[in-house]
Amino acid sequence: MIRRTFLAALAFVAALPAVAMAEAPLKVVATTGMIADAARQVGGDQVEVKGLMGPGVDPHAYRQTRTDILAMTRADLVLWHGLYLEAQMEDFFDDLGRKRTVVAVADGLDTSKLRAHDDYADKYDPHVWMSPALWRDVVIEVQEALTKARPEAADEFAANTQAFLAEIDQLDAYGKQALASVPENDRVLVTAHDAFGYFGEEFGYDVLGVQGISTQSEAGLNRIGELVDTLVDQQLKAVFVESSVSDRSMRALIEGAAAEGHDVGVGGELYSDAMGEPGTYEGTYIGMLDHNITVIAGALGADVPERGMNGRLSAGF
CATH class of the missing domain: 3.40.50.1980 (Nitrogenase molybdenum iron protein domain)
Structure with a gap:
């Protein structure tokens, strides 16, 4: 036993x-x-x-x-x-x-x-x-x-x-609802590198990056000059910086447009290749995209909720 x-x-x-x-x-x-x-x-x-x-x-x-x-x-x-x-x-x-x-x-x-x-x-x-x-x-x-x-x-x-x-x-x-509220002529997204191509295709925006798809590609003076001309010719008012990319090239665009007599501001900081801080709403995929959509639409003239689709964004646009 x-x-x-x-x-x-x-x-x-x-x-x-x-x-x-x-x-x-x-x-x-x-x-x-x-x-x-x-x-x-x-x-x-x-x-x-x-x-x-x-x-x-x-x-x-x-x-x-x-x-x-x-x-x-x-x-x-x-x-x-x-x-x-x-x-x-x-x-x-x-x-x-x-x-x-x-x-x-x-x-x-x-x-x-x-x-x-x-x-x-x-x-x-x-x-x-x-x-x-x-x-x-x-x-x-x-x-x-x-x-x-x-x-x-x-x-x-x-x-x-x-x-x-x-x-x-x-x-x-x-x-789709928020970004369609931007006037059609203003639906141009100018960013540090070409990370928003799929975003542009889905929501109907022209996307212009200083650098190419990879941040390792060079941003030449010719590209800076082309984008300055676009900003001036189309009277675009905003460019967007990215949380994971230096803002150096965006400052060059703003300064170049100013030299041509055109005032361009920073529409906001977008999350391109990385999300926000852990533990925050922006540190989730939904929060990351909600932030980007709200910031872009708001900066380009749409009437959007300041705190995003669920009222959870940690800061207004």
Whole structure:
């Protein structure tokens, strides 16, 4: 009797690590803040997400640190963007993929919906998070990756995904309504680099970046001159700086227009390649785009809610 009791207790103790392992959240590492947010929204309590690139970080130039490498080698799942956004890290991800589950969540998008890259003939513009319609597809890719990693939570991931997609649809509808309120001749978005191409296509705006799709491309004097001429000729009143890119080129535009007798101001700071501070509304994908839509529409003459579509923006435009 004593022996049977002892063996039963021993079996119970031996089973504890397995139970704990089954209940432990999936350790997920994501490169950009936008992907990290998608993983949290879809994964809920089933995931523990670490984002590598925080506020103000430029993913075009980011290189993994030793701490990043350690986190990724210990992760259950690594999510990166793809589409040549993290070009400098691709060899690392290829190698890591032999040891860990690594998924490029934007690489599976329908290429017929993508813009050609202006520097590489066989690549595409990676800034798909600027289009809520395209980001829906990325969220679904995140759902599929999490489901493969933890199939027993498939129903929970599916429900969370549908709830998040509904929020993205609401955001898209708000963007279309707010940005259509800007006078048609003023629907021109001048930014530091060409990160808003998909945004322009979705909402009907001309987008002019000083630099190309990558912040590593050069902003030549000719390009500055061309944009100054555009600002003056079209009597545009505002340009926009970006949270993850130096405002040096935008100051050059303002000064160049002033030299031509035309007053141009900064319409506001936009989130292009990185979100806002963690723990804030702008530190989420919905808040990031709500901020951009509200700031752009307000600066260009639309009557929009000062605190955005849900009244949650931390500062008015």
